[in-house]
Amino acid sequence: MDLVLFYVIGFVTLLAGAGVVSARNVVHAALFLLTSMAGVAAAFVLLYAEFLALVQVLIYGGAIVIVILFALMLTRHGEFQVTAEHRRWPVAAVASIALFGLLAASVVLDDRARGTDARVGVGINRLGAELFERWAVPFEIASILLLVAMIGAIVIARGGGSDEP
Amino acid sequence: MLERLLILSAIVFCIGMYGVLSRRNIIAMLMSIELMFNAVNIALVAISRYVTPAAVRAAGPTEANAASVLTGQTLAAFVIVVAAAEVALGLALLITLVRQRDTVDITQVNLLRR
Numbered sequence: 001m002d003l004v005l006f007y008v009i010g011f012v013t014l015l016a017g018a019g020v021v022s023a024r025n026v027v028h029a030a031l032f033l034l035t036s037m038a039g040v041a042a043a044f045v046l047l048y049a050e051f052l053a054l055v056q057v058l059i060y061g062g063a064i065v066i067v068i069l070f071a072l073m074l075t076r077h078g079e080f081q082v083t084a085e086h087r088r089w090p091v092a093a094v095a096s097i098a099l100f101g102l103l104a105a106s107v108v109l110d111d112r113a114r115g116t117d118a119r120v121g122v123g124i125n126r127l128g129a130e131l132f133e134r135w136a137v138p139f140e141i142a143s144i145l146l147l148v149a150m151i152g153a154i155v156i157a158r159g160g161g162s163d164e165p
Numbered sequence: 166m167l168e169r170l171l172i173l174s175a176i177v178f179c180i181g182m183y184g185v186l187s188r189r190n191i192i193a194m195l196m197s198i199e200l201m202f203n204a205v206n207i208a209l210v211a212i213s214r215y216v217t218p219a220a221v222r223a224a225g226p227t228e229a230n231a232a233s234v235l236t237g238q239t240l241a242a243f244v245i246v247v248a249a250a251e252v253a254l255g256l257a258l259l260i261t262l263v264r265q266r267d268t269v270d271i272t273q274v275n276l277l278r279r
Contacts, residue, residue, distance in 0.1 A: 002166070003166075006166070006169060006170075010169075010173045013173070013177065014173070014176055014177065014180070017176075017177050017180040017181070017200050018180060020180070020184060020193075020196050020197060020200060021180055021181070021183055021184030021187065021188065021193075021197055021200075026190055026192055026193055029193055029196055030192075030196065033196045033199060033200070036177075036200065036203070037199075037203065040177075040203045040206065040207060043170070043173070043207055043210075044206075044207075044210060047170075047210045047211060047214050048214065049210045049214075049238050049241070051238070051242075052206070052210060052238055052241055052242065052245075055242060055245055056206075056245070059245050059248075059249055060199070060203075060245075063249065064199065064248070064249060064252050067252060067253070067256060068192060068195065068196065068252070068256070071192060071256040071259055071260065072192060074260060074263075075192075075259065075260065075263040075269055088186075088187075089186075089187040091186070092182075092183050092186030092187035093183060093187070095182070095183075095186060096179040096180070096182045096183040096186070097179070099178075099179050099182060100175055100176060100178075100179040103171075103175035103178070103179070104172060104175055107168050107171045107172055107175065108168070122234050122235055126235065127235050127238060127239070130235045130239065131239060131242070135239050138243060142243055142246045142247075145246065145247070145250055146246060146249065146250055148250075149249075149250035149251075149253050149254055150253060152254055152257070153253040153254050153256070153257035154257075156254070156257040156258055156260075156261055157256075157257040157260045157261060
């Protein structure tokens with residue numbers, strides 16, 4: 001049952017991922033990205049990472065894709081919508097296939113990657129306690145990072161300086 | 166199961182890498198980078214679920230060992246935080262670029278090359 005679900009989820013995720021990199025229309029690519037993110041969230045549920053699945057849907061589905069769509073609207077000029085590929089795309093294809101070969105070989109050849117003894121799932125409340133005890137300092141640093149990124153995004157997008165109207 | 170998840174993660178990562186290298190639209194490149202972030206997250210969560218570190222295995226099932234399954238999930242949460250910050254900054258740069266150069270084509274952005 002898990003295996004069937006996994007194959008369905010993986011198929012959807014990969015198909016949507018291929019759509020992200022191949023769709024001519026950028027808006028379509030954003031919608032494919034949303035589908036792919038939902039697939040990854042489903043994979044998290046399959047791995048008993050419920051909190052991450054929720055965060056995935058909230059942050060990626062609710063925030064990142066929406067912000068990307070907003071940016072598309074703000075920058076929309078007829079010809080930007082439909083984009084051509086780089087003329088060096090065969091190089092990109094060869095490079096990514098080579099990387100996949102490397103990764104797949106390392107997975108197939110390593111015995112540790114065949115571990116099937118799933119560890120017990122830990123509840124969502126436990127994750128919260130862990131995040132605020134053992135990972136408290138990184139958690140605070142992450143919040144500072146988000147604050148700095150937010151201020152930086154505002155400053156950059158405002159285009160401060162006298163050369164701007 | 167772990168090897169299937171790792172292969173899925175590798176395929177998604179390589180699709181994302183192909184997108185970053187082959188697209189000319191900056192927004193499409195950003196979306197491909199998001200795909201790569203997600204591939205890493207799948208790998209982190211899968212490994213934390215299926216791989217028991219040798220030290221933890223030797224110590225037996227204790228309370229602290231139950232918590233070690235959460236390390237990968239916590240790291241994945243931090244990756245999501247970094248991805249959110251990256252998208253915010255990337256799109257701010259994009260809006261500035263469109264305002265100044267009126268293009269989203271990465272091949273037209275050659276300010277440092279001249």
